[in-house]
Amino acid sequence: MNNLPFDIRPALLVPALALLMLPLIGSGSTWLTLTVAGLAMGMIIFIIASGLTLVFGLMDVLNFGHGVFIAVGAFVAATVLGMMGDWTSSGELWRNLVAVLPAMLAAMAVAGALGLVFERLIVRPVYGQHLKQILITMGGMIIGEELIKVVWGPSQLPLPLPEGMRGALLLGDASVERYRLIAVAVGLVVFAALAWVLGRTKVGLLIRAGVQDREMVEALGYRIRRLFVGVFMVGSALAGLGGVMWGLYQQAVTPQMGAQVNVLIFIVIIIGGLGSTGGALIGAMLVGLVANYAGFLAPKVALFSNIALMVAILMWRPQGVYPVTNR
Numbered sequence: 001m002n003n004l005p006f007d008i009r010p011a012l013l014v015p016a017l018a019l020l021m022l023p024l025i026g027s028g029s030t031w032l033t034l035t036v037a038g039l040a041m042g043m044i045i046f047i048i049a050s051g052l053t054l055v056f057g058l059m060d061v062l063n064f065g066h067g068v069f070i071a072v073g074a075f076v077a078a079t080v081l082g083m084m085g086d087w088t089s090s091g092e093l094w095r096n097l098v099a100v101l102p103a104m105l106a107a108m109a110v111a112g113a114l115g116l117v118f119e120r121l122i123v124r125p126v127y128g129q130h131l132k133q134i135l136i137t138m139g140g141m142i143i144g145e146e147l148i149k150v151v152w153g154p155s156q157l158p159l160p161l162p163e164g165m166r167g168a169l170l171l172g173d174a175s176v177e178r179y180r181l182i183a184v185a186v187g188l189v190v191f192a193a194l195a196w197v198l199g200r201t202k203v204g205l206l207i208r209a210g211v212q213d214r215e216m217v218e219a220l221g222y223r224i225r226r227l228f229v230g231v232f233m234v235g236s237a238l239a240g241l242g243g244v245m246w247g248l249y250q251q252a253v254t255p256q257m258g259a260q261v262n263v264l265i266f267i268v269i270i271i272g273g274l275g276s277t278g279g280a281l282i283g284a285m286l287v288g289l290v291a292n293y294a295g296f297l298a299p300k301v302a303l304f305s306n307i308a309l310m311v312a313i314l315m316w317r318p319q320g321v322y323p324v325t326n327r
Helices: 010-025 028-059 066-082 093-126 130-152 178-200 202-212 214-219 224-250 257-272 277-297 299-316
Strands: 168-171 174-177
Touching: 010 028, 010 277, 028 066, 028 174, 028 178, 028 202, 028 224, 028 257, 028 277, 066 093, 066 130, 066 224, 066 257, 093 130, 093 224, 130 257, 168 178, 174 178, 178 202, 178 224, 178 277, 202 214, 202 224, 214 224, 224 257, 257 277, 257 299, 277 299
Parallel strands: none
Antiparallel strands: 168 174
């Protein structure tokens, strides 16, 4: 029985996994490269999963159409960056950021607006009906992918890294890609922002109170439905931001990219505890590390490594590492 107010054991899984892999990999420089790559991949997955975590944790909505916001965000960013070639081709990082930041904001704005339409037309009629939510949101994602093909075409579009974000830094004998460090930094900023809004602001307090007792919050004069619609839009916008990060990570975007990432997203939120932002962060970092370590040590089993990770975590904690108390 753990008497501490905060159970630190799940958070220790990430450094424990990294240290466990060090003797198996052998080379310290290779281990450092793989670890940073895994953390970067995990942070990008967290950014995407955080939106779905918000929507499920605060609204109890199983949105299997989350992938369409990922793809839309990536395609919007590809369009914006394609018009800013002079800035992305520069070797100066600040000029690259001047191009990438507007692309991210545009992707978040379009994905958030699409989320508003998605919530009103598709999700709102099936609140409280999980099976129908799964079926209708999957249908919404299929329709969304086809609309993406109408606007941008069915082919893969390149999304190359800006010149200043390419290359790697040398840490001793280890080579660490610059973009992976940027991805880690962006992921930490997103986590800190979510933790602050949900835990330290009036809006976060109202949202959490509305989850616990919606009638009481409405009796105080607050329109909780509008707050929840705002949560859905923020979750969609985060998916759009994650789509930009993932597209730059892969250096290409496709209409099906959201559906392909969906599997990893659901593994992360299941490991995290179905609605826990902190749990999703731990789950995403574990997924990223396991994928990179397994890809190096045993490429043939890399595809199943995250499924095995999820099974192992659920055998230890069937409700995830940090289950939401009201589930």
